[in-house]
Amino acid sequence: MKLLSQTTWRGLGLTALALSAPLAQAHTGHGTSGIAEGLAHPFGADHLLAMVAVGLWSVSALPANKAWWGPATFMLALIVSAALGAAGLRLPFLEQLISLSVVLFGVMLVTSRLKMPVALGLGLVALAASLHGVAHGAETPETGFAAYATGFLATTATLHFGGVAIGLGIRKYLADKSTWVMAGLGTLCSGAGLYLFSQL
Numbered sequence: 001m002k003l004l005s006q007t008t009w010r011g012l013g014l015t016a017l018a019l020s021a022p023l024a025q026a027h028t029g030h031g032t033s034g035i036a037e038g039l040a041h042p043f044g045a046d047h048l049l050a051m052v053a054v055g056l057w058s059v060s061a062l063p064a065n066k067a068w069w070g071p072a073t074f075m076l077a078l079i080v081s082a083a084l085g086a087a088g089l090r091l092p093f094l095e096q097l098i099s100l101s102v103v104l105f106g107v108m109l110v111t112s113r114l115k116m117p118v119a120l121g122l123g124l125v126a127l128a129a130s131l132h133g134v135a136h137g138a139e140t141p142e143t144g145f146a147a148y149a150t151g152f153l154a155t156t157a158t159l160h161f162g163g164v165a166i167g168l169g170i171r172k173y174l175a176d177k178s179t180w181v182m183a184g185l186g187t188l189c190s191g192a193g194l195y196l197f198s199q200l
Contacts, residue, residue, distance in 0.1 A: 034143030038151020041139065042159060046098050046196050047132055051156055053105035053189050054125055055163020059171060060112035060182050061121055067167070071160035073122045075153060077129035078136070082152070085137020086145045094135055095200050101128035102193030109186025113179050 042051060051074070058070030081089075091097070104124065108116075136152050137145070170178050 034141050034147030035151040037141050037143075038148040038153075039155050041136060041148075041152050042155040045192070046095075046102055047135075048159060049102045049189055049192055050098075050105055050128060050132060051159035052163040052166070053102070053109060053186075055160045055165075056167045056170075056182065056185060057105065057108050057112055057121070057125075057163075058160075059164055059167030060109065060178070061115065062118060067164050069118075069122060070125055071157065071164065073125050074129040074160065075156055077126040078133040078156060079149060079153060081130040081133030082137035082140075082149060083145065085134040086140040087137070089134055090138065091131070091134055094131065094138075096197060097131050098135060099193050099197035099200065101131055102196060103190045104128060104193075106186040106188070106190025106193060109189060110183045112182055112186070 042048060054070050054074050055067075058067040062069055105128065108121065108124065136149075140148050167182075170181050174181055
């Protein structure tokens with residue numbers, strides 16, 4: 001059984017090319033710190049959990065061979081909202097809302113087998129991604145947005161890919177228990193989100 005279809009590989013390849021283009025244009029010694037800050041920024045617990053959860057949910061809930069739709073939707077909404085955040089957009093209670101987005105993704109994992117409408121699922125992914133994007137954009141370093149965005153998009157893509165890979169592994173090796181495994185992971189994700197919320 002193939003882990004990824006040709007169409008899925010094509011979608012992931014296009015995402016990788018889109019991410020590599022800005023990296024290829026970056027000049028050595030110019031904006032390096034911005035890229036480094038961008039690469040590191042998504043490793044906060046709330047961002048990391050959300051991005052891995054999107055990959056997991058995409059494998060479990062989206063149509064066969066369309067697992068890349070979730071990460072692509074997240075990244076598109078992320079970059080648009082990050083640009084708005086860099087331009088000065090601020091939202092009240094943003095950190096609390098980001099923590100609640102982790103709870104949301106956990107619930108989506110728990111209920112992934114119920115097959116909510118694809119448009120609704122992707123809409124929720126885009127909404128949550130927008131919160132994360134505004135937070136990323138608000139912390140744009142003085143080195144500028146372009147290098148910083150390249151960094152956080154690269155890390156985001158990697159975390160999404162990790163979530164997709166884990167999801168595919170669960171589907172292949174734990175097929176008869178995959179619903180329960182996803183429900184367990186979703187419960188842990190939501191619990192972590194509630195904990196993060198309680199610490200704010």
